[in-house]
Amino acid sequence: MIEVQNLTKHYGNITAIDQLSFSIKPGQLVGFLGANGAGKTTTLNTMAGVLLPSSGDVLVEGKSIFNNLAARKHIGYLPDQPPLIDSLTVREYLNFVAQLKEIPPREVLKEIGRVIELCQLHEVESRVCAVLSKGYRQRVGLAQALIGKPRCLILDEPTVGLDPVQIFEFRRLLRSFKDELSIFMSTHILSDVEAVCNDVIVIDRGKAIIQSSIHDLLSQHQEHQKIWIQSSDIEKMTAYIKGQSQVKFLEAKPNAVLVELQVNELSSQAFLKQLVENQFAISEYKHEAIHLEDIYLNLR
Amino acid sequence: MQKAIVILKKELKTIVISPIFLVILSTVAFIWSYVFVRSVIEFEQSIHTESILGSGDLQTIINSFLSINYIIFIFLTPIIAMKLLVEDKNNGSFNLLLFTPNSTWSIVLGKYLAGLCAILIFLLVSLAYPLGVGQSVGFDQSLTLTAYLGMFFLSLTFFSVNSLICSFVRSSFLAIILSVIANIGLLMVGDMSLMPSNNFFSELVMQVSVARHFSLLSQGAVAISSLVFFLSINFLCIYLMEKVVSLSRWK
Numbered sequence: 001m002i003e004v005q006n007l008t009k010h011y012g013n014i015t016a017i018d019q020l021s022f023s024i025k026p027g028q029l030v031g032f033l034g035a036n037g038a039g040k041t042t043t044l045n046t047m048a049g050v051l052l053p054s055s056g057d058v059l060v061e062g063k064s065i066f067n068n069l070a071a072r073k074h075i076g077y078l079p080d081q082p083p084l085i086d087s088l089t090v091r092e093y094l095n096f097v098a099q100l101k102e103i104p105p106r107e108v109l110k111e112i113g114r115v116i117e118l119c120q121l122h123e124v125e126s127r128v129c130a131v132l133s134k135g136y137r138q139r140v141g142l143a144q145a146l147i148g149k150p151r152c153l154i155l156d157e158p159t160v161g162l163d164p165v166q167i168f169e170f171r172r173l174l175r176s177f178k179d180e181l182s183i184f185m186s187t188h189i190l191s192d193v194e195a196v197c198n199d200v201i202v203i204d205r206g207k208a209i210i211q212s213s214i215h216d217l218l219s220q221h222q223e224h225q226k227i228w229i230q231s232s233d234i235e236k237m238t239a240y241i242k243g244q245s246q247v248k249f250l251e252a253k254p255n256a257v258l259v260e261l262q263v264n265e266l267s268s269q270a271f272l273k274q275l276v277e278n279q280f281a282i283s284e285y286k287h288e289a290i291h292l293e294d295i296y297l298n299l300r
Numbered sequence: 301m302q303k304a305i306v307i308l309k310k311e312l313k314t315i316v317i318s319p320i321f322l323v324i325l326s327t328v329a330f331i332w333s334y335v336f337v338r339s340v341i342e343f344e345q346s347i348h349t350e351s352i353l354g355s356g357d358l359q360t361i362i363n364s365f366l367s368i369n370y371i372i373f374i375f376l377t378p379i380i381a382m383k384l385l386v387e388d389k390n391n392g393s394f395n396l397l398l399f400t401p402n403s404t405w406s407i408v409l410g411k412y413l414a415g416l417c418a419i420l421i422f423l424l425v426s427l428a429y430p431l432g433v434g435q436s437v438g439f440d441q442s443l444t445l446t447a448y449l450g451m452f453f454l455s456l457t458f459f460s461v462n463s464l465i466c467s468f469v470r471s472s473f474l475a476i477i478l479s480v481i482a483n484i485g486l487l488m489v490g491d492m493s494l495m496p497s498n499n500f501f502s503e504l505v506m507q508v509s510v511a512r513h514f515s516l517l518s519q520g521a522v523a524i525s526s527l528v529f530f531l532s533i534n535f536l537c538i539y540l541m542e543k544v545v546s547l548s549r550w551k
Contacts, residue, residue, distance in 0.1 A: 048399040052549045069401040083396035087314045099306040100400040144396070 001025055002047070002075070002152045002182065007056035009042050009206075016042040018206035019056070024152055024182045029174075031193030031214075032186040033296060034203035040186040041080065043203065044156045047184070048077035060151065073101055076150035076181075080157045082141025086130035090121055090140050093129055094147060101148040115143040119173065135166035142173070153177065155185040159192050171195045190293045202296065217295060226288035227268055229275070230256045237280050247271060258288070303402050307410025308417070311384060315418055324379065328372055329425055335368045336361070336429045362430050362444055366451060366518060369426055373419075373455040374487075378479030380418050381462035384411045386475045398549065408542045415459045423452055443520045450517025453530035457510060458483045460537035467544040486510045 002024045009017040016039045024030055034040045045051045047058050049065050049072050057064050063071040085093050094115060098108045116125055119139045124132060129140060138158060145153055158174075159167045167189075174183060174196050187193060193200055193214070200217060202210035210217065231237050238257055241249045246266040251258040261271055268287065275282060315321050339361040388394040397407045430444045462479035469475045489509050506512055510533075513526040 045395075050395050050398045050549065054550075069403065072399065072401040075399075077399045079392060079395055079399075081392040083392045083394075085310070085314060085393050085396075086391070087318055088310075092313070096306070096310045097396070097400065100303065100397070100402060102401065 001061065002184070003059040004043075004047060005057045005059065007043065007046060007058065008054050009039075009046055009051065010054045015206050017046065017053070020203070020206065020208055021056075022201055022208065022211055024184055026151065026182055027178060028199055029178055029183045029197040030185065031197035031200045032184060032203065033188075033190070033193065033200060034186075038203045039206040040203060041156055042206075044077070044154055044184075044186055045079070048072075048075055048079075048154055050077075050079075073148055074151040076145030076148070076153045078138075078141045078145045078153070078155045078158055080160065082137050083144070084129040084132075084137060084140055087128060089126055089128050090132070090143075091116075091125045093140065094143060097144040097147050103148055111147055115146045118146060118176075119143040134161050135163070135169075138162060138166075138170065139173075142170075149180075151181055153181055153183045155183065155187075157187050157189075158185065159187065159189055167192070190296055225261045225268055226250065226258060227261065227271075228256050228258050228286045228288060229272075229282055230284040231280055231282055233280065237275070240275075240278060240280070301406070301409070303406035304409035304413060307397065307402075307407060308413040311411060311414030312417055315380070315383060315414065316421070318383075320379075320383070321418075324376070325422065325425065328376070328422065331368065331372065332365070332426055332429055336365055336433070339364050340433065362447060363518070365426075365430060366447055369423075369451055370454070373422075373451070373458055374483040375480060376422065377415075377419065377455055377458040377483065378462045378476045380415050381459055381466045381479060382472050382475045384415055385463060385466035386470060386472050389470055390472070404542050404545045408538060408545060412460065412463065412538055412541075415463060416456060419452070419455045419459060423448060423455070446520045446522055447518040449522065450514045450526075453517065453527070454510065454514045457530050457533050458486065460534045460541075461486065464537045464541050464544070467541045467548075 004020055004022050007017050007020040008015070018039075020039075020043060022030075032040055032043070042051065046053050047065075049058075052066060057066065059065070060071045060074045065071045065075065085096070088096065091112060094112045095108060098111055103111050116122060119142050121136070121139060121143060124136050124140075129137070132140065138161075142155075142158070145155075155174075159170050162170060171192065174185070177183065183196070185192070185197065197214060199213050200210065201208050212220075229237070232255070234252055234255060234257055238249065238252050241247050241257065241259055246262055248260040249257070250260055259271075261268055268285075272282065272285060343361055385394075388397075427444075427448055431441070458479075461482050462475075465478050465482060466475045469478065487510060489505060489511070508529070510530075513523075513529050516523055516526050
C-alpha cells in the first residue's frame with residue numbers, strides 16, 4: 001500500500017501541492033485528474049522521489065521513500081517524457097534499469113524477458129531507442145517502470161500522443177496488470193480514466209477536491225438525467241418544457257429537444273408520461289449517459 | 301560505489317559509441333598528427349641549419365604538442381560535461397537516476413568517472429605520438445609522462461569545474477560557453493603577466509594558480525603540493541555537484 005500523507009510542495013511563494021493526502025490500496029487503479037498547473041506532475045514526481053516535498057511524506061509499506069532508498073524499489077514510474085536513452089538498444093536500456101533497481105545479476109535476464117513479454121517488445125528489443133515510434137517508446141517506458149515487480153505503478157499522461165489503436169492497446173495492457181499491482185495514473189484524457197481506473201482523485205490548485213470511486217461519482221450525478229426527445233411538434237413542446245419547474249430545457253434541434261431532469265423530483269418515465277398525457281407525439285427518446293467528462297467539466 | 305560503476309559503464313557506452321565522440325576524436329587526432337609532424341619537420345630543419353642535437357631540445361616538440369593539447373582541452377571538456385549532464389537532463393534520462401533507488405553521490409561519481417575515462421581516452425591517443433616517436437629518437441620518456449600527468453590533472457580540473465557549471469544549467473549552448481569561459485578564467489588566475497608586483501596577495505594567487513601547478517608538472521617536477529591542489533579542486537567540485545543535484549530535488 002502507498003500512502004501520501006499531507007504532501008506539500010512550495011516553489012518559492014507558489015504552493016504546487018497543498019496538504020495532499022490519500023492512499024492507494026493493492027489492486028486499486030486510480031485516475032488523477034486536474035487542469036494544467038493543478039499540481040499533477042509535481043505530485044507524481046514527488047511520489048516517485050524525483051522531487052522532495054516541502055513537508056509531508058510518501059510511505060510504501062510504511063516506509064518513507066525519502067529516507068529509505070529501498071522503498072523506491074516498490075514504485076515504478078513512467079514520467080510524461082519516457083526516460084529512454086536513445087543510444088542504447090531496448091534490451092541494453094532495460095538491462096541498465098535492472099541494475100539501477102538492484103535486480104540480482106542472475107535474475108536480470110529473466111526479469112528483462114518478463115517485461116519484454118508483458119509489454120510485447122519482442123519486435124524492437126534489438127533496436128536502439130532513438131528509432132522507436134511514439135507507441136513503442138511509451139511501452140519501453142512502461143517496461144522500465146515494471147522492472148523489479150513494483151507494487152505501485154505511477155504513470156504521467158501515458159497515452160498522450162498515441163494514435164487510437166495504440167491507446168486501445170495501452171489501456172488493455174494497463175487493465176491486464178490490475179491483479180498484480182496498483183496504478184496511479186495522471187491524465188487529461190478522461191476516457192482513459194473511465195476505461196482503466198476504478199477510482200478517481202481530482203486536484204485543483206494542489207488540493208484534492210474529489211476522491212471517490214468512479215462508480216459512486218457517476219451514481220451521484222445520475223440524479224441529473226439528460227434525455228433527447230424526438231417529436232414532430234418541437235416548438236410547442238419546448239414552450240411546455242420551459243414552463244415546467246422540475247425540468248431544465250437545454251437545447252433544441254429541428255426535430256428533437258434535450259432536457260435535464262432532477263431524478264429525485266421527477267423520473268424520466270413520469271415526465272414522458274406527462275408529455276403523452278398533454279397530447280405530445282413522441283416518436284423516440286434517448287437517455288444521454290453521464291460521463292466522467294460531464295462531471296469534470298461541471299466542476300470547472 | 302556499485303551504482304556509480306553501473307552509471308559509469310552506461311555513460312561510457314553511450315559516449316564512446318556516439319558519432320559525435322568519434323567525430324571529435326578523429327578531428328582532434330587529425331590536429332595532433334598535423335601539429336606533431338610539423339613540429340618534427342621544424343625540428344629537423346633547425347638541426348640542419350643550427351646543428352642542434354640532444355634530447356633536451358627534442359623536448360621542445362613535446363612542449364609545443366602539449367600547448368596544442370592545452371587549447372584542445374579548454375574546448376573538449378565542456379563538450380564532455382555537457383553530454384554527460386545537460387543532455388541527460390534535457391532528454392529526461394537524468395530523472396531515471398533520481399527515481400530509481402540511487403544516492404545522489406553515486407549519480408555524481410558515476411558521471412565524474414565517465415568524464416575521467418573519456419579524458420583518459422583522448423590523452424592516451426595523444427600520448428601515442430610522443431611515445432611512439434620518442435622510442436626511436438630518444439625523448440626523455442619520464443619527462444613526457446610527467447608532462448602528461450600534468451595534462452591529465454589540468455583537463456580533469458577543467459572537467460570537474462565544467463561539470464559543476466553543467467549541473468546548474470539546462471541549455472547545452474550556455475553550458476559550453478560558460479564552461480569555456482571558466483576554463484580560460486582558470487588559466488588566467490596567477491598569470492604572471494597579469495599579476496601586480498610582489499605582495500602577499502600575488503603570492504597567494506600563485507599558490508592557487510592552475511597554470512602554475514600545471515607548468516611545474518609539465519617541466520617534470522612532480523610536487524605533492526600540485527597533486528594535492530588539483531585533487532582538492534576536483535573533490536570540491538564533486539562535493540558541490542552533489543549539493544546542486546540534491547538541491548535541485550527541492551526546486
